[in-house]
Amino acid sequence: MKTKLSVTLGRLKLKNPVIAASGTFGYAEEFKDFLDLKKLGAIVTKTLTLKPRQGNPAPRTCETPAGMLNSIGLENPGLEIFIKSKLPFLKRTGVPIIMSIASEEEPEEFLELVARINLIKEAAAIELNISCPNVRGKDNLISQDAEATYKIIQEVRKITDKVLITKLSPNVTSISAIAKSAAEAGSDALALINTLGGMSIDIENRRPKVAAGIAGLSGPAIRPVAVKMTWEVFNAVKLPIIGMGGIMDTASALEFMIAGATAVGIGTANFIHPGVGAEIAAGLKNYLLKNKISDINKLIGSLEI
Amino acid sequence: MKNFQLQAKILAQTKIKNSYWRCTLRAAPIARLARPGQFVNIKISAGLTPLLRRPFSIHGISGDKLTLLYEVVGQGTQILAQKKAGESLDIIGPLGNGFELKSARPALIVAGGMGAAPLLFLATKVKTLVLVGAKTKEQLLCVQEFKKSGCRVKISTDDGSAGFKGRVSELLKHNLAGYNTIYACGPKPMLKAVAEVAKKYKLPAQLSLEEHMACGIGACLGCVVKTKDGLRRVCKEGPVFLAEDLIW
Numbered sequence: 246m247k248t249k250l251s252v253t254l255g256r257l258k259l260k261n262p263v264i265a266a267s268g269t270f271g272y273a274e275e276f277k278d279f280l281d282l283k284k285l286g287a288i289v290t291k292t293l294t295l296k297p298r299q300g301n302p303a304p305r306t307c308e309t310p311a312g313m314l315n316s317i318g319l320e321n322p323g324l325e326i327f328i329k330s331k332l333p334f335l336k337r338t339g340v341p342i343i344m345s346i347a348s349e350e351e352p353e354e355f356l357e358l359v360a361r362i363n364l365i366k367e368a369a370a371i372e373l374n375i376s377c378p379n380v381r382g383k384d385n386l387i388s389q390d391a392e393a394t395y396k397i398i399q400e401v402r403k404i405t406d407k408v409l410i411t412k413l414s415p416n417v418t419s420i421s422a423i424a425k426s427a428a429e430a431g432s433d434a435l436a437l438i439n440t441l442g443g444m445s446i447d448i449e450n451r452r453p454k455v456a457a458g459i460a461g462l463s464g465p466a467i468r469p470v471a472v473k474m475t476w477e478v479f480n481a482v483k484l485p486i487i488g489m490g491g492i493m494d495t496a497s498a499l500e501f502m503i504a505g506a507t508a509v510g511i512g513t514a515n516f517i518h519p520g521v522g523a524e525i526a527a528g529l530k531n532y533l534l535k536n537k538i539s540d541i542n543k544l545i546g547s548l549e550i
Numbered sequence: 551m552k553n554f555q556l557q558a559k560i561l562a563q564t565k566i567k568n569s570y571w572r573c574t575l576r577a578a579p580i581a582r583l584a585r586p587g588q589f590v591n592i593k594i595s596a597g598l599t600p601l602l603r604r605p606f607s608i609h610g611i612s613g614d615k616l617t618l619l620y621e622v623v624g625q626g627t628q629i630l631a632q633k634k635a636g637e638s639l640d641i642i643g644p645l646g647n648g649f650e651l652k653s654a655r656p657a658l659i660v661a662g663g664m665g666a667a668p669l670l671f672l673a674t675k676v677k678t679l680v681l682v683g684a685k686t687k688e689q690l691l692c693v694q695e696f697k698k699s700g701c702r703v704k705i706s707t708d709d710g711s712a713g714f715k716g717r718v719s720e721l722l723k724h725n726l727a728g729y730n731t732i733y734a735c736g737p738k739p740m741l742k743a744v745a746e747v748a749k750k751y752k753l754p755a756q757l758s759l760e761e762h763m764a765c766g767i768g769a770c771l772g773c774v775v776k777t778k779d780g781l782r783r784v785c786k787e788g789p790v791f792l793a794e795d796l797i798w
């Protein structure tokens with residue numbers, strides 16, 4: 246039986262729905278000993294800013310029940326150094342590269358970043374990270390405000406033909422409302438969810454276990470929240486969704502697709518099983534064969550409720 | 551250097567004393583490549599608890615076997631200590647840079663507490679004077695093993711229950727004469743004190759650091775330390791750093 250595993254995000258065609266999520270796959274080179282990178286549908290870069298960023302003080306991570314907290318603070322070398330030192334390896338993988346970007350201070354930074362990325366032929370898409378909880382001095386995220394979300398996407402849309410993905414925060418009262426704004430403003434796809442705000446405390450010294458205090462929760466602990474949000478957004482907007490949050494294996498990836506995700510992002514699981522992305526891609530194919538489903542697109546949003 | 555992920559069979563699991571354990575694994579490709587100062591990252595249980603891998607220094611190598619020395623400090627190490635010979639562990643390694651062995655000789659080794667773990671492997675290559683420090687006599691580690699590997703050993707305890715009474719960094723000051731390099735591993739305050747001694751006496755020191763890490767392979771950017779050249783990852787550019795490069 247022939248099975249079709251390819252999916253599309255706007256004009257971006259992926260050979261399979263498995264995407265390495267931003268900030269959890271380095272710049273891919275770190276993983277080359279653990280899997281055949283070509284088996285991935287796409288790779289999202291660690292979020293890039295215009296200037297290099299140091300990020301937050303250590304400790305930056307701690308384990309929590311079935312999950313982890315992180316406050317890396319968007320440490321990255323900045324776009325230009327990325328282009329020189331990290332992009333060449335990513336290009337050689339032949340896998341579609343999704344460039345995740347964020348602005349540090351002014352939303353205008355997004356426009357400068359996008360203008361530069363427009364010139365990079367191999368950048369298959371741009372992911373606007375308007376949902377990173379770990380940038381100091383920002384207690385409100387763009388993706389917590391429907392109007393601000395609309396405004397920035399609309400401005401970026403005006404200056405780029407690249408496939409535009411918007412990454413949403415779960416730390417909102419209604420993720421559907423934000424998703425609608427993103428859709429109206431011209432985003433081609435949505436990625437959700439970024440980490441959930443969280444805290445963990447060392448009771449011996451009464452300090453937060455992660456130096457920054459508040460951090461972002463990821464891993465299996467957040468999966469039910471993420472599946473629910475995928476389902477909500479699937480019902481609210483027509484855009485393709487990259488669903489993520491606690492995917493550890495094929496079964497959890499399938500949950501997201503059935504809830505309405507066109508593709509799935511693998512995050513924290515990469516830290517634990519660096520080859521898991523390729524395993525899930527193979528696992529999805531086996532699931533289709535076993536259940537005699539000819540095309541994975543038939544699964545998307547097939548939840549019976 | 552190439553990394554491997556493999557199922558390593560536990561060949562032996564022995565309690566040394568108190569909460570200290572030694573575990574021997576069969577891990578041929580890792581054992582073949584490993585250098586002193588490198589570590590492995592272990593998925594202690596197949597399920598979600600603990601979720602992340604736990605890093606452990608390579609304590610010794612013999613043929614295709616690799617030995618770890620660890621202390622039970624929390625959930626992960628508790629579960630590890632219950633694993634029996636015959637069971638397997640999913641391990642990744644060899645990770646990190648390891649000690650630079652071509653440094654100026656003669657060199658001197660300073661082990662504080664659990665810091666003995668990577669230093670015994672080093673001592674088998676650099677047979678020299680080893681200063682072993684701990685809070686109490688009960689917590690001294692590997693004194694016999696260092697001797698067996700051909701090293702001379704001097705001891706310090708904070709409470710004076712064995713050897714020199716005081717910090718191992720104090721003992722270091724009294725034993726520097728004639729040495730050109732210091733290798734050290736131990737708790738952060740001890741390493742800082744060693745760095746100060748090294749600076750005062752203008753000796754290069756290679757320090758093996760610990761920091762919380764999620765991935766161990768350089769991807770998560772969790773385990774950074776401050777250096778003169780900016781932040782560096784303990785798992786990748788470390789765990790061994792030159793004392794003069796670190797900002798405390």
Ligand SMILES: Cc1cc2nc3c(=O)[nH]c(=O)nc-3n(C[C@H](O)[C@H](O)[C@H](O)COP(=O)(O)OP(=O)(O)OC[C@H]3O[C@@H](n4cnc5c(N)ncnc54)[C@H](O)[C@@H]3O)c2cc1C
Pocket residue numbers: 308589600604605606607608619620621622623624625626627628664667668759760761762763789
């Ligand atoms: C490169 C490296 C090499 C190491 N080598 C050894 C070794 O050879 N032998 C050994 O016994 N331990 C070693 N450690 C420390 C070891 O990884 C931790 O003790 C272990 O992860 C604790 O796991 P747990 O689940 O039992 O404890 P948890 O429940 O996770 O934590 C218990 C306590 O241990 C502390 N801890 C947890 N992880 C770390 C860490 N990465 N670094 C420092 N403290 C930590 C926590 O702050 C807490 O106080 C090493 C750490 C690193 C980074």
Ligand SMILES: Cc1cc2nc3c(=O)[nH]c(=O)nc-3n(C[C@H](O)[C@H](O)[C@H](O)COP(=O)(O)O)c2cc1C
Pocket residue numbers: 266267268269291292315317319345374377412438439440462463464465467489490491492510511512513514770
């Ligand atoms: C250590 C770490 C760093 C992350 N860095 C970024 C980042 O730079 N940009 C971003 O959009 N998301 C980042 N994320 C969020 C993930 O891409 C993902 O949205 C989230 O972790 C949920 O998925 P998971 O549970 O599978 O990890 C990071 C997550 C972790 C754990």
